[in-house]
Amino acid sequence: MSGAGQDWEDESPERLYVITGGRSGAAAQTFSLDLVTLIVAKAAPRPGIQPEHAAIMRLCHSPLSVAELSAYLKLPVSVVTVLLGDLLADGRVVARAPVPPAELPDRSLIEAVIHGLQQL
Amino acid sequence: MDFNSSDPAAGQALAEQPVAGQALAAEPVAGPRSEDALPDSATAAVKVVIVGGFGVGKTTLVGAVSEIRPLTTEETMTQAGVGVDDTLGIERKTSTTVAMDFGRISLNEELVLYLFGTPGQQRFWFLWNGLFDGALGAVVLVDTRRLEVSFDVIGRLEERGVPFVVAINSFPEAPKHDVEELREALDLPPEVPIVDCDARLRTSSRDVLMTLMHYLHHLAVTSEAS
Numbered sequence: 578m579s580g581a582g583q584d585w586e587d588e589s590p591e592r593l594y595v596i597t598g599g600r601s602g603a604a605a606q607t608f609s610l611d612l613v614t615l616i617v618a619k620a621a622p623r624p625g626i627q628p629e630h631a632a633i634m635r636l637c638h639s640p641l642s643v644a645e646l647s648a649y650l651k652l653p654v655s656v657v658t659v660l661l662g663d664l665l666a667d668g669r670v671v672a673r674a675p676v677p678p679a680e681l682p683d684r685s686l687i688e689a690v691i692h693g694l695q696q697l
Numbered sequence: 698m699d700f701n702s703s704d705p706a707a708g709q710a711l712a713e714q715p716v717a718g719q720a721l722a723a724e725p726v727a728g729p730r731s732e733d734a735l736p737d738s739a740t741a742a743v744k745v746v747i748v749g750g751f752g753v754g755k756t757t758l759v760g761a762v763s764e765i766r767p768l769t770t771e772e773t774m775t776q777a778g779v780g781v782d783d784t785l786g787i788e789r790k791t792s793t794t795v796a797m798d799f800g801r802i803s804l805n806e807e808l809v810l811y812l813f814g815t816p817g818q819q820r821f822w823f824l825w826n827g828l829f830d831g832a833l834g835a836v837v838l839v840d841t842r843r844l845e846v847s848f849d850v851i852g853r854l855e856e857r858g859v860p861f862v863v864a865i866n867s868f869p870e871a872p873k874h875d876v877e878e879l880r881e882a883l884d885l886p887p888e889v890p891i892v893d894c895d896a897r898l899r900t901s902s903r904d905v906l907m908t909l910m911h912y913l914h915h916l917a918v919t920s921e922a923s
C-alpha cells in the first residue's frame with residue numbers, strides 16, 4: 578500500500594483512514610469475524626508488507642482473538658477487521674470461527690464450559 | 698486499566714473524536730507474554746458479556762477470573778441523527794468511542810471463554826456490532842444503591858433474547874436487600890437467577906459465571922424437550 582510507511586508516526590485520527598485505505602466494514606461480514614474469532618498466522622511476515630499487517634502476523638504466531646489483536650495493536654476492532662480481511666483473502670492468516678450462534682444454546686457446549694470453570 | 702472517562706457518570710462528555718493517537722508506534726507491538734499465549738490446540742471461543750453501570754465492579758469481576766491481565770479493546774461507532782449534544786436540532790452523525798475491558802479463561806485445550814465488561818452507557822454498547830451476537834449469555838451486575846441503572850440494561854437484553862443472570866455486587870454501604878423484593882423492583886421473571894457476589898473474589902466471581910452456565914444449561918435442556 579503506497580505511502581503507508583511514511584506517516585508512520587503521524588498520530589492524527591486520519592492515520593486510521595490511511596491504515597485501512599479508507600475501507601470499512603465488509604471484511605467482518607465476508608469472513609464472519611467476531612470479537613472472539615481466533616486468528617493464527619500461516620507464516621512469518623514477508624519484509625516490506627504494510628507494518629500493521631506484519632504486526633498482526635507476528636502477534637498471531639499463536640492463536641489470538643480479534644479482541645486481543647485490537648487491544649495489543651491499540652486499534653479499533655473495525656480497523657483490525659479490515660486488516661484481517663486483507664490477510665485472510667491472501668491466505669496469510671487463518672480464522673478459527675467462534676461457535677456459530679445458530680448452535681446456541683448447545684447443551685454439550687455449556688457442559689464443557691461448566692467443566693472448565695470447575696477447574697478454576 | 699479502566700475507561701471510566703468513557704462513562705457519563707464520570708462527568709465526561711462523550712468522546713467526539715474518533716480514536717485520536719491510535720496509530721501503531723514504530724517499535725514492535727508488545728503482544729501477550731509468552732505464558733499468556735494460547736496453545737495451538739485452541740480452536741473455538743465463546744463469550745459472555747458483563748453489563749452494568751459505572752463503578753459496579755465489571756472490570757473487577759473480569760480481572761478476578763481472567764487468566765490474563767484484563768485488556769481493553771475499543772470501537773468507534775457512528776450513529777446518524779442522535780447527537781446527544783445537538784442543541785441546534787440538525788441531523789448529523791455522531792461518533793462515539795466505546796471501550797470494553799475483557800479477560801480470558803481457557804476452559805480446556807480447545808475451548809476458550811472471553812468475558813467482556815461493557816461500559817456504562819447502555820445505549821451505546823448495544824450499537825457495538827456483534828457484541829451480543831453469539832454470546833452465550835450475560836451477567837447483569839447490580840449495585841443496590843443504584844438500581845435504576847439496571848432497568849434499561851435488563852429491558853434491552855430481554856428485547857434481544859440474550860439470556861442473563863443478575864449478580865448483586867455487595868458494597869459495604871449498600872442497603873441490605875431481600876432477593877424477592879429485588880426481583881420485583883427489577884421486574885424479573887421468576888426463573889431468572891439472582892445471586893450475591895463479591896466481584897473482588899475469584900471464587901465468588903466464578904460462582905456467578907457458574908450460575909449463568911447452569912441457567913443456560915437449564916434453558917438448553919428445556920428447549921430440547923419442547
Ligand SMILES: Nc1nc2c(ncn2[C@@H]2O[C@H](COP(=O)(O)OP(=O)(O)O)[C@@H](O)[C@H]2O)c(=O)[nH]1
Nearest residue numbers: 751752753754755756757866867868895896897
Ligand atoms: N466492596 C466492594 N468493592 C468492589 C466490589 N467490586 C468492585 N469494587 C470496587 O469498586 C470500584 C469500581 O469497580 P470497577 O470494577 O472498576 O467497576 P466498573 O466500572 O464496573 O468496571 C473499584 O474500586 C473496586 O475495587 C465488591 O464486590 N465489593
Ligand SMILES: [Mg+2]
Nearest residue numbers: 699700755756
Ligand atoms: Mg470498568
